[in-house]
Structure formats: C-alpha cells, structure tokens
Amino acid sequence: MARWMINCKEHSRLTSERMDHALSFWDLLRVRIHQWVCPPCNQLRHQFDAIRKACRLLPTDSDDTRGIKKDAIVMPEDASQRMKSALKELLK
Amino acid sequence: MDSDSPNRADPAPSPDQWVDLYGNYMYRYALARLSDPEVAQDIVQEALVGAIHAFKRFEGKSSIKTWLIAILKRKIVDYFRQAKNHQRMDSIESAVNGIERTFDDSGHWVTKPNDWTVNPGKAYEQREFIDILYQCITKLPERLAEIFMLREFEELSTEQICHRLEITESNCWVMLYRARMQLRSCLEINWLSDSK
Numbered sequence: 001m002a003r004w005m006i007n008c009k010e011h012s013r014l015t016s017e018r019m020d021h022a023l024s025f026w027d028l029l030r031v032r033i034h035q036w037v038c039p040p041c042n043q044l045r046h047q048f049d050a051i052r053k054a055c056r057l058l059p060t061d062s063d064d065t066r067g068i069k070k071d072a073i074v075m076p077e078d079a080s081q082r083m084k085s086a087l088k089e090l091l092k
Numbered sequence: 093m094d095s096d097s098p099n100r101a102d103p104a105p106s107p108d109q110w111v112d113l114y115g116n117y118m119y120r121y122a123l124a125r126l127s128d129p130e131v132a133q134d135i136v137q138e139a140l141v142g143a144i145h146a147f148k149r150f151e152g153k154s155s156i157k158t159w160l161i162a163i164l165k166r167k168i169v170d171y172f173r174q175a176k177n178h179q180r181m182d183s184i185e186s187a188v189n190g191i192e193r194t195f196d197d198s199g200h201w202v203t204k205p206n207d208w209t210v211n212p213g214k215a216y217e218q219r220e221f222i223d224i225l226y227q228c229i230t231k232l233p234e235r236l237a238e239i240f241m242l243r244e245f246e247e248l249s250t251e252q253i254c255h256r257l258e259i260t261e262s263n264c265w266v267m268l269y270r271a272r273m274q275l276r277s278c279l280e281i282n283w284l285s286d287s288k
Contacts (some may be wrong), residue, residue, distance in 0.1 A: 007195075008199055012191075012195075012269070017265045040204035040205050043204070043205040043207055043208075047279070050221075051225065051244070051272065052244055054221060073120045075115050075119040075133065079119075079137075082137070083111045083140055084108075087110065087144060088108065091107060
C-alpha cells in the first residue's frame with residue numbers, strides 16, 4: 001500500500017484524533033485522500049461531528065428547548081422551595 | 093425572576109438569591125441533558141450546595157451565572173460517570189473489542205456507517221438523538237465516559253484532561269477514539285432503529 005493510503009480503521013482513528021489535536025501534514029493528507037475515495041468514511045466524519053454538536057449544544061440559549069418553548073420550562077415550585085431551604089440551612 | 097442572558101454582568105448576588113435568579117436557567121440546562129426532571133432537580137441542588145461550599149474561592153473572574161453553570165457541568169459529568177442504573181460495558185477492553193468487530197482483518201468496514209440524516213444540521217436538534225446519545229454515554233465504561241464528557245461537554249482540551257487525570261495525551265486520544273466509536277455504534281443501533 002502506498003504510504004499515503006490508509007484503510008478505514010486507520011482513518012477512523014485519525015479522524016477522531018483530528019478532533020483533539022492538529023494532525024501532521026502527512027496524516028492529514030492521508031485522511032483527505034481516504035475520504036475522497038471512501039464515502040462510508042465520510043459518513044463517519046459526519047457522525048463524529050453530530051455527536052460533538054449534540055454535546056455542545058446549548059438548548060437553554062435557544063428559543064426552543066427540546067421541542068418545548070423555553071418559557072414553559074420552569075423548575076417546579078416545590079423543588080425551588082426545597083433548594084432555597086437547603087441553601088438557607090447552609091448559610092446559617 | 094430568572095435571568096436568561098448568559099452574558100449579563102452580574103453584580104455578584106448573594107447565595108440566597110441564586111435559586112430565584114438562576115434556578116430556572118440551571119434547571120433547563122440540566123434537563124436538556126438528563127431528561128428526567130427529578131434527576132435534573134437533584135443535580136441542580138447538588139450544584140448549588142457545592143457552590144455554597146466553594147463560594148469563598150469564587151474570585152469574580154466570571155459572572156456568578158457562568159461559575160454556577162461550570163459547577164453544574166461538573167455535577168452532570170459526575171452523574172454520567174457514576175451512573176449505576178444502566179448496563180455499562182464491563183471494561184475498556186470490551187470497547188476495544190467493539191472496534192475490532194467494526195472492521196475486518198484488512199481494516200475495512202464490516203457494516204458501513206449509515207447516513208444519519210439528510211441534513212446533518214438537524215441531527216442534533218432532534219430530541220431522540222440527544223436522549224439516546226446520553227443513554228449511550230451511560231453505557232460507556234466509566235473511565236471512557238468521564239474522559240468523553242470532559243472533552244465534549246466541559247470542552248476541556250486534551251492537555252487539560254491529561255493534567256487533571258494524570259494520563260498521557262496519546263492515551264487520552266486513544267480513549268476518546270474508543271468512546272466515539274462506541275457511541276456511534278450505539279447510536280447506529282438505537283437511534284436509527286428508533287427513527288426508521
């Protein structure tokens with residue numbers, strides 16, 4: 001296998017690592033060439049991206065939290081009172 | 093009263109005002125990741141109690157709200173790391189075996205990755221996707237779940253993670269790779285089969 005050709009398993013490892021640090025020039029070239037010739041590995045890249053975006057999504061900053069308008073989501077009154085009491089005890 | 097502007101400059105309100113000022117914001121933040129309202133309430137309370145204990149060390153470099161959310165994030169990470177009521181994979185070794193089964197001897201896919209959505213921008217907006225993703229995180233081996241959450245949820249750099257957990261950076265990259273592969277596999281099975 002030519003030095004710039006990698007298989008899908010190696011590509012998956014490098015694609016993950018690319019999310020955590022800059023790859024070397026050669027590794028980046030290998031990844032790009034592989035993605036060019038391998039559509040399934042392109043899907044993997046999108047899957048990793050989707051997982052990251054889902055983790056880093058801030059639904060509380062948007063107008064719509066999990067399909068429910070954010071103003072509709074409030075902490076129940078009893079929970080709120082319970083927390084206030086707990087904090088009050090600690091602050092005594 | 094509830095403040096929703098994350099960038100509002102807070103005049104360092106006293107702890108007895110935190111529930112009124114930030115309770116709903118923290119609750120929504122936790123609920124978006126934990127699904128269960130009671131668990132979300134417990135985690136918010138734990139975070140607030142933890143914040144009271146740590147308040148003496150609060151240096152005012154960020155707003156109180158940002159500081160409270162950072163503590164809440166840590167509590168959520170702990171929850172996923174310690175989740176006992178889910179069927180975790182036994183060990184990191186089983187995650188490695190999972191990767192081995194994903195590829196054949198020549199390193200090619202045994203089952204090719206699916207196209208998760210026609211519009212990738214919508215995948216993570218779907219409630220089911222997020223719910224199943226967090227369920228899948230609870231199935232990761234504890235160590236992988238912790239490292240993954242620190243990286244993708246707390247958004248720490250791998251350098252910061254290594255410093256905190258006293259592991260090498262290359263070890264961290266390997267564990268993140270195993271976690272991501274395990275999660276995508278879990279989502280392929282659970283999310284796609286649900287959504288089709």
